[in-house]
Amino acid sequence: MGDKSLNVNNVYARFVRFFKMQELSIFCLGIACMTLDSLKEVQETTYLIMDRTNWKLGVLNRNILQLGITLSNGLMVPIFGIPLDKRGNSNESERIKLLELVLKLCPFLGKGDIFLGDREFIGKRWISKIIKSKLSFIIRLRKKDYLAEIAQSLNLTVDKLNRKIKRKVRANGFFYAKVKVNGKELYYFVSKDGKKSIRSKDSYVRLLSDISDFEQIRKGYKVRWQIEIYFAKTKKKGFNLEDLGLEKFEKVMLMATIVGYLYTLTLIEGMKQEKIKPEKLQYYLDSGKEYKRKSIFTKGFEKIKSSIFSIVDLTRFIKKKLVRNKGFDLSLFKGFIGKSIFKHIKSV
Numbered sequence: 001m002g003d004k005s006l007n008v009n010n011v012y013a014r015f016v017r018f019f020k021m022q023e024l025s026i027f028c029l030g031i032a033c034m035t036l037d038s039l040k041e042v043q044e045t046t047y048l049i050m051d052r053t054n055w056k057l058g059v060l061n062r063n064i065l066q067l068g069i070t071l072s073n074g075l076m077v078p079i080f081g082i083p084l085d086k087r088g089n090s091n092e093s094e095r096i097k098l099l100e101l102v103l104k105l106c107p108f109l110g111k112g113d114i115f116l117g118d119r120e121f122i123g124k125r126w127i128s129k130i131i132k133s134k135l136s137f138i139i140r141l142r143k144k145d146y147l148a149e150i151a152q153s154l155n156l157t158v159d160k161l162n163r164k165i166k167r168k169v170r171a172n173g174f175f176y177a178k179v180k181v182n183g184k185e186l187y188y189f190v191s192k193d194g195k196k197s198i199r200s201k202d203s204y205v206r207l208l209s210d211i212s213d214f215e216q217i218r219k220g221y222k223v224r225w226q227i228e229i230y231f232a233k234t235k236k237k238g239f240n241l242e243d244l245g246l247e248k249f250e251k252v253m254l255m256a257t258i259v260g261y262l263y264t265l266t267l268i269e270g271m272k273q274e275k276i277k278p279e280k281l282q283y284y285l286d287s288g289k290e291y292k293r294k295s296i297f298t299k300g301f302e303k304i305k306s307s308i309f310s311i312v313d314l315t316r317f318i319k320k321k322l323v324r325n326k327g328f329d330l331s332l333f334k335g336f337i338g339k340s341i342f343k344h345i346k347s348v
Contacts, residue, residue, distance in 0.1 A: 019251050025341045026333050028257040032080045032105055035264050038321050039077065042268060045069045047220065048109060048135065049076055049116045049227045050098070052090055055235065055252060062252050065090050067102045068227055069109070075267055075296065076226035078260035079105060082341055083249045092123040103133060104332050110134045114211070116224040119145070122208075124182045131184070131210065138209045138220045143202040146181045150188055153180035165190050169204065176214045186210055189217045233297055234259050238266075253341070263297075265321060270300025 021027060047070040055062040066081035079102050084090060103109055115130050115137040122145055130137045151161040154177060168175040168190075175190040189207040209217045234241050239259045246252050279292040279299065294302075308314050 019254065023337065024250055024254060025336045025339060028080070028253060028341070029105070029333060029336065031257050031261050034318075034322065035077060035079060035261050036105065038261075038264055038268060039071070042071050042271060045106075045109060045113055047076075047114050047116050047223050048102075049224055050095065050121060051118060051224075051227045051231070052084070052120060053231045053235070055241070055256075061087060062249065063087065063090075064253070064256060065094060065098055066227065066231075067098055068230065069106065070223060070226065071267070071271075073271065073296070074223055074226065076223075076230055077264040077267060078230060081253070081256060081260070083253050085249065089120045092126045095121065095126055096129050099129060099133065112136075114138060114220055116221060118224065122146075127182065127184070136210050138207055138211065138217055138224075140221065140224075141206040141208050143204075143206070145206070146208065149181050150177075150179045165204070174214065174218070178212075181208065184210075187212060187214070187217065189214050191218065229297075230260075230263060234263055238297065238301060239263070250340075265318075266297060266300040266304055268300070269303050270296035270298070273299045273303055 048067065049070070050065070050067050052063055052065050055064065063084040063086065064081045065084055066078055068076045068078040070076050080098070082094070082098055084094065111134045113135055115135045117137070117139045119140050119142045121139055122141065127137065127139075147158055147161065151158045154161060156164065165175040169192055173191065175188075177188050179186055179188045187209050189209065190204050193203055193205045205221070207217055207221055209220075211217055211220070233239065234256070239262070241255060241259050244255060246255055274296055279294050281290040281292060304317070308317055
């Protein structure tokens with residue numbers, strides 16, 4: 001707190017009361033608005049990325065379904081996430097509710113923006129919702145997902161389709177075709193999986209999209225990895241959120257939301273430092289590629305750490321970032337009074 005005369009127990013009691021706030025859901029929505037407000041100078045959304053992450057907290061596992069948007073340089077910032085009181089994949093209703101909430105928070109999202117999702121994010125209702133929201137999409141499929149429908153739309157058996165995919169990938173490096181899935185004309189893109197894991201039974205990356213340009217599909221899906229970078233930086237390599245040992249959903253979600261905002265401020269600070277002194281590229285023999293010696297996140301993180309030494313410094317830093325904004329629809333907040341996102345997924 002920056003004051004040595006303070007009683008440690010009193011400070012601890014203040015933090016306990018902070019975590020017991022009554023309108024926690026509204027508080028988290030407020031932080032989402034602060035995140036969006038901080039993006040004004042750098043915002044240039046092209047991609048909306050969704051993924052689910054598992055937080056390992058001692059013997060407990062906590063699932064969070066997260067949505068984020070990309071900045072002009074392709075980096076992703078988190079907008080909002082909801083905890084899932086279960087193990088395993090999200091369902092279509094949970095995804096639809098989260099997407100509806102983020103679209104209300106981000107009315108600028110729409111035509112020209114592209115949703116990116118991994119193999120979990122399929123389903124007739126879900127894809128219809130994306131299309132109705134005027135978003136395009138690129139979603140990765142598992143080996144058997146929609147395979148029978150795709151084969152039928154190409155007048156092939158599943159076996160013949162698999163052989164054709166194998167032949168085309170070997171000859172051209174990819175397979176690409178206009179197909180019909182759930183009554184909608186879409187595009188199916190298949191390429192070799194260069195990062196095939198031991199657990200994966202499929203040696204291909206299979207993508208389904210409403211975009212006709214296969215090069216845009218291929219390049220676009222690579223951006224999805226930015227949400228994995230965010231999870232890594234917040235859970236382990238940076239903010240170390242998992243080390244806090246929080247167990248209750250409310251506390252996990254509150255800290256995840258706060259850290260998501262700080263992650264955004266860190267990226268923005270790193271982008272400023274990159275403009276002042278661009279980082280040199282370094283060639284790595286193991287990958288055969290060139291990377292910046294320091295990432296934008298690392299540069300921003302080091303800069304902030306060198307100027308913030310207490311929660312008082314942090315509060316001042318955040319206050320400088322805040323701008324009075326009358327553009328947010330406060331009726332959205334009123335709808336959450338007395339409701340908990342954590343206990344009632346339908347309240348989203």
